[in-house]
Amino acid sequence: MPGDGTILEFDINTNTLTKKIEFNGDNLGSGPQATFNADNGKLYGVCQNGGISYVTINDVTYTEHRGTLFEYTPATNAITKLHDFGTQQNPPNLFTGANPNYIMRASTGNYFGVTSFGVFQFNPADNSVIMPTPFGTPLPPNANVTESLIEICRKPSYHEFVTDTFNPCENTPFSFDVQNTNATSYVWKKNGEVVPFQSSGILSFPNITVADSGNYTCEMENECGITVTTVLHITVGCLGIDEMDAYKKLITVYPNPAKDVLSIKLPYNSNIKVTGCTISNMLGQVVFKSNEEIAQVETANYAKGVYNIVLKTDKGNWFGKFIKE
Missing domain, CATH: 2.60.40.3080 (Immunoglobulin-like)
Structure with missing residues (x-):
């Protein structure tokens, strides 16, 4: 049907638009909304209407046109409909909402979108679409169907160093914990160089030596980014009387x-x-x-x-x- 929507390509070098795909209602969907660029070189998006799904009421089966999820490959200009949205609730896994308007890729690698019934999850590995619960996660009563998702992603955090200068005695155990709970990897550096065998949030020396003296930082990383701690100053050598009194x-x-x-x-x-x-x-x-x-x-x-x-x-x-x- 004319007017169901198109995918356009814009060439910034020639300042020209080229029509690549024309949507056609029941087959691909109509009213294309948001798309995102995945790591596999493909675009994924949703159409707010069109497609064909089925609902049975009192033993009578009806067709619905509640939107689609599609995959577009720019390299070959190929488009494939992956899912027809519908409101059928029995069995529950067929209930995937209706009239999708948004889809995004989260930093964790999962894909989520919004329909008028709530939030859905898309798995590109098997092209499945599910609701987080059998009947979805309902949007607030006053929510507009055009609302989108916002991801709040927290980079690694750590407790402020109350003390950042230490003078441990040589050949004694020493450890320092940055007290982080949300990093997936840690890299300790001394004077800007990576310290081998230190891969946790705790800098640990079973028997610290003078050679271990230096300025240390910890680079913590998770799916949201990298955080570098403030500098930790370590000078190996037993404390003097004045320094010990200060500690006490x-x-x-x-x-x-x-x-x-x-x-x-x-x-x-x-x-x-x-x-x-x-x-x-x-x-x-x-x-x-x-x-x-x-x-x-x-x-x-x-x-x-x-x-x-x-x-x-x-x-x-x-x-x-x-x-x-």
Whole structure:
């Protein structure tokens, strides 16, 4: 039928338009809408009307013309109808919506589109079209059928480096976690050069040496792009007294005031290890004492007031106070 739509080719060199394909209603569809360029050199698109599908009501079969999905190959100027949309709901997998107006390729490699009944998924491997649920994912009641899909894709993320400079001792274990959960690959670099055997979000050295000193970054990648961390400065050599005191000043206990549990927070990746803890009230009476590695203390049964806490660490003692509410 004339006026069902065409595919045009525009030559930017000659500023000319050439008609390549003319749609014809029931066969290919009518009213072509969005298309996208796939990795296989083909174009995929939808027609909002036309095509032929069937629906049975009270044992009577009717034909529908609810749109099509097509494949176009520019190299050979060949077009193939891959799917007729329809509203038949039994069996459920035949229900693929009606009057499609949009199709897109997601960054994950999946293909999605919109009909007046909701979102559909297209698989070019077998040319199948399905709804995410048997009766689709309905659009909002006030949604317009011409609405399209927008993909929100999050590049790899990581926690801000609270401390970015470290001075580990030689021949000791050292690790640093960028705390990423959405990357698919990691590349660590030292002074701009790729570090071999470091392929996770954790930079790890079982026995770090002076040769490992340098400025490190981590390149994290997923289907949405690449994120490069800020620089991590590592100088191998044991800390001096002043530097160790600075690390101990970063030890905190929380929450303060405490109610049921008091937790101990150590400087990230500082290699400080708590080996004991003593808590006393303002009268000097010891209410808690441990000579083991500890991360928190139960304070639910403590009387309200101010308490002194001493943490024994492998780098020296730390002194603090907290309030029991």
